[in-house]
Amino acid sequence: MDWQTFLSKAGYRLSEPRKTIMKLMETTEKPLNPLGIHRLLREQGVHLGLVSVYRTLELFLSLGLISQVFQQDGLVGYLPSSFGHHHFIVCQNCQKAVEFAGTEDMQDLIQRIRAETHFQVREHLLQFFGLCPECQSLLKDGEKQ
Amino acid sequence: MDWQTFLSKAGYRLSEPRKTIMKLMETTEKPLNPLGIHRLLREQGVHLGLVSVYRTLELFLSLGLISQVFQQDGLVGYLPSSFGHHHFIVCQNCQKAVEFAGTEDMQDLIQRIRAETHFQVREHLLQFFGLCPECQSLLKDGEKQ
């Protein structure tokens, strides 16, 4: 089911701003934040209130249509997400982000945490940071680590 | 080496505000943010400019004396951290956070990500959310999942 159908079935309207924002998000590989989306659309000549961007992102997030992406110092933006669990690796140089598949590997760790802390484990936030192939090449001379 | 020695050796002064803030952070088990620290100290009769709290946290973070703690919707605060890598599990009900030990389990996953995405993996953000033992008891009747 595509996102438009999903939105309708959930009782929300398929407005122009929502279509515009989702279209933009689907064509970007870098996490976008509200201000960024607003600026990008302006540059494309699309007029759209900043408030609507906030409200649209809030809605999409609550429906799981997009996911939050973090850098090491906090939330940097949003990206469209397939259903289920979402993990990204984000380039520290250009912020390009790629989603990677699930985490069966996680079960052992979860068991250990349960034993160590006696917490009931319910969710997790897992994200990697590194260099995308392009930036690896760019940085070959210099600070290559 | 304790944090005070560490601070001195790094060329920073051991001021009263810094001592006060670190003392507070060492005695809490819930992540604290700037405003929270400011409020708590006021309640204890300690007067301290909010700006100084910000600057102190910034300094401590840059020195690795404290770590950032996230909830699913972003940064919620800071906690003191031992050196090296820091992972927390945070209670979704009361925000109590506990640090747990490293992540050897991570190497397989990192290999897989490298193969899947061709990113060079350099850092990661891993945090768990759940219920602490106390809140598990409290919530036994009701929304226990």
Add this chain to the structure above:
DNA sequence: CTCGTTGCAAACTCTTTGCAATAAC
């Protein structure tokens, strides 16, 4: 005594709220 550090006020940025106008269904 010197210079890093603090505190205040003010500026700034980001985000949220209220309400009338608009447009999706």
Add this chain to the structure above:
DNA sequence: GTTATTGCAAAGAGTTTGCAACGAG
């Protein structure tokens, strides 16, 4: 036509900056 959604303006929250006064070393 009805009701969700938008856009504006204004309020609110959190964070940063400039600068004079202070205090740790």
